[in-house]
Amino acid sequence: MxxxxxxxxxxxxxxxxxxxxxxxxxxxxxxxxxxxxxxxxxxxERLQLQPLGPQASGPVYVDFVDGAMGHRRRYGGGRSQLVAKAVGIKKGFCPRVVDATAGLGRDSFILAQLGCHVQMVERSPVVAALLRDGMRRGQCDDEVATIIERLSLTVADARQWLLTLAESERPDVIYVDPMHPERIKAAEVKKEMRLFRELVGLDSDDAELLQSALAAARKRVVVKRPRKSETIAGPKPNLIMEGKSTRFDIYLL
Ligand SMILES: C[S@@+](CC[C@H](N)C(=O)[O-])C[C@H]1O[C@@H](n2cnc3c(N)ncnc32)[C@H](O)[C@@H]1O
Structure with missing residues (x-):
């Protein structure tokens, strides 16, 4: 590269x-x-990950203003979305969230739009660079800028980083969305996502990440999974919320 x-x-x-x-x-x-x-x-305009060669797909980049995220921002359904219930947003209460698997920041952005302060953690420095660039561009749009104010980014492996948090820094909720084999099958459909998967690989250390998250969160750990997939190895979730294609496994603390 x-x-x-x-x-x-x-x-x-x-x-x-x-x-x-x-x-x-x-x-x-x-x-x-x-x-x-x-x-x-x-x-x-932007920083993008561009594959090379005759079969190359389009680029991967972060766009919080237009495209799919712009659509979701306008028509996403606000606090009635399943993810809002999963992290425990209620009238008058927005949890402080650590997104331990920030990726391209879509879930973090949705949570920030709903009012949460989200500390994003991403271990791939390349993905983090794309994310930083998307945040920079988002700051040029007034509406998006107010959402981005609630986001911050740390480049680290969350398995260790979460265990370094002082008592006062522990978040209410830790959100975990590791790359999953079924997710990879779905990702194959979209060439751009295949490129992302090639970059970050398979998060086969997700059980270790869950352990760190359970030790660091105050109220709950929320794991996003494809609806039909197995849970992460370890303790059983206390609550399961199922959507059309996604499921949230919730571990209450
Ligand atoms: C499936 S993607 C997350 C997608 C994200 N939820 C979104 O909405 O864009 C998984 C991401 O988590 C990152 N990741 C996996 N394990 C991690 C860990 N232990 N610490 C930090 N980042 C991690 C991977 O590098 C990858 O970028």
């Missing part, structure tokens, strides 16, 4: 990211190594 920047305006930003990720910085696409399968590309 390399950082590709065609636009001189973003050169210093690209340089800093290449240094942070230990990747080569390339300005001319013809200088890319033939074995390079994907690039983190700075376009004039």
């Amino acid at each position: 390399a950082v590709l920047v065609g636009d001189a305006i973003r050169l210093s930003e690209a340089d800093a990211l290449a240094l942070e990720l230990g990747l080569p910085l390339v300005q001319d696409p013809s200088a890319l190594s033939p074995s390079c399968e994907r690039v983190l590309q700075f376009t004039p």
Whole structure:
């Protein structure tokens, strides 16, 4: 992988990211190594993960303003959504949430839109860079900016990071949505998601993450699963909420 920047305006930003990720910085696409399968590309508008080659899919990037997230923001159903019930949002109460598997930030953004303060934790520095860029662009839209104010991002492995929290920092809710084999099958359908899966792999250490989450949360741990899949190995959930394709396994503390 390399950082590709065609636009001189973003050169210093690209340089800093290449240094942070230990990747080569390339300005001319013809200088890319033939074995390079994907690039983190700075376009004039955004940072995107772009696969290379004749069969390449479209890019992966974070967009909180338009596209699917924009649609969900306008028509998502507010506090009647299952995820709102799963994390325990009630009239006059919005939990403080740690999203231990932030990914492209969609679930965190939905929770922040519902009023929660969400600390996102993501262990892939590449995914975190995409997320940071999406937050930066979102800040240019007045409505989205007020939601992004409730989001913060830490690049770390949540299995260890959660155990370093001081008593006063422990969140009400820890939200966990690991990459799952069934999720991968579904992801194959959408080429862009296949690219994301290739990048982060399978989160086969989810049982360890659940243990850390159970030790760190004050009120509950909420695990998002495909509806028909098995629970994460470990204690049984106290409550299960099923949607059309998704299920929430809830561990009360
Ligand atoms: C299925 S995706 C999450 C998608 C996310 N809920 C969303 O709405 O965009 C799983 C993400 O969690 C991250 N992840 C998995 N285990 C983690 C851990 N122990 N600590 C931090 N991040 C983790 C992976 O790198 C991946 O980006």
